[in-house]
Amino acid sequence: MSTQPPLGFSFEFFPPNTDAGREKLGGVRDALAARKPRFFSVTYGAGGSTQARTFDTVKTVRRSGVATAPHLSCVGSDKSSLRDLLHTYREDGVDSLVALRGDLPSGMGGAGELRYANELVEFIRDETGDHFEIAVAAYPEAHPQAASFERDLENFARKAKAGADLAITQYFFTADAYFHFVDRVRAMGVETPIIPGIMPITNYTKLARFSDTCGADIPRWIRKQLEAYGDDSDSIQAFGTEVISKLCRRLLEGGAPGLHFYTLNQSAPVLKVLDNLS
């Protein structure tokens, strides 16, 4: 059993859209629930595209007894539908949320009534007071659309001051980026706990494509080593487990209050890392 940091471990899932995906997620949930996480979370398609599936998945995964937070994004949505969803969640016993702006796929409608995540956090607090524990996103390597690193820090501080209880970072592979971000945020007087988001390395092509979009830097030495393995997925996974285990250990030793794993609905890569941390 791993030594738990103060805010423990948490695991993120996406809502599956096939029967096979739903069945697989049941096994993944049980394997990860056995590690006694603080919470599970379930992603949400911007503009509400996965609203029903997100809610169904929340109901399925929390049957394990683990508190489960739906993600909620405001882009492309109006206040009235967000209000309805918040009240539905509250009545159903949901008591934590991950509040985001989200990204609308190009060509899919207008921005919506709330432009940024800080406005969504304010809206949730206005509508539901302190009912929900609210997590927001943080970007140790800066959000790709941010005007500058400084502006992104100011944005993060605005979200925290709007009433966020904790933050989860975009994934990164350089521990110093996280420590620097936390130091800068603390220097601004913001004490919100910031939990590193951890992406296991299992498939280089997908990781490289996704990292380009979300602005996560894959250091050259990791990139080069993964490229050298080509199609040898066993070697990629063994190397990925080693790199991510060392990153997690460094983060915990440096005071990270918890770890949030982007599971991509797979348990094995996360379990290997947790075993290495014990």
Ligand code: FAD
């Ligand atoms: P914001 O905090 O609103 O920031 C967005 C951009 O606007 C930043 O560049 C910021 O610097 C800038 N900005 C903020 N306020 C202002 C202002 N007042 N004036 C000018 N610029 C400003 N996406 C999904 O679609 N579904 C999910 O379930 C999902 N889950 C996620 C979970 C985590 C932990 C993380 C880190 C990301 C997740 N995302 C998800 C991705 C996220 O939606 C995108 O990164 C999105 O582009 C930004 O969302 P945000 O909440 O960080 O936005």
